[in-house]
Amino acid sequence: MHAVPLPNSVSSLTDRLHVLEFHWHGVGLQIPKFALYACVPNPTFTCFVQRHHRQIAIMEFGRYTLPILDPLEDDLDEQANFVAIVSVARGNRFGLYGFPADNQGQNFTLPLDHESVPRIVQYFI
Numbered sequence: 001m002h003a004v005p006l007p008n009s010v011s012s013l014t015d016r017l018h019v020l021e022f023h024w025h026g027v028g029l030q031i032p033k034f035a036l037y038a039c040v041p042n043p044t045f046t047c048f049v050q051r052h053h054r055q056i057a058i059m060e061f062g063r064y065t066l067p068i069l070d071p072l073e074d075d076l077d078e079q080a081n082f083v084a085i086v087s088v089a090r091g092n093r094f095g096l097y098g099f100p101a102d103n104q105g106q107n108f109t110l111p112l113d114h115e116s117v118p119r120i121v122q123y124f125i
Helices: 117-121
Strands: 016-024 027-032 036-041 047-051 054-061 064-068 082-090 093-101 108-111
Touching (some): 016 093
Antiparallel strands (some): 047 054
16 A cells, blocks of 8 residues: 655644544444544434435535445445544545444544554545
8 A cells, every 4th residue: 555645734733643433333434533524413314315326325514415425335224323524625625525423432643654544544635
């Protein structure tokens, strides 16, 4: 796996990566703290729709309509106890989407040179 460098806006502020852990169907999902926009307890999904041969949930969050994607890449057809809303920026484009979670796990930090950092951040930068 090739190394994924952290953006200067993140790496210049700290020497550690703060990671928030969520669980969905017993599988841990690790999200860098800089990517977490919000954690919504007891979310209400507006509807379920088919996108690219997968069923996803749609959630209204303020003025945003967010896709909620199963992190295990299965069809999503049930409510969740939490939704972890993450932000992604590509150039001048900004987006939000969410992952369902049964519960929140233990949060932890890693040094930026830890071998797991590239794997954890690769989908969020």
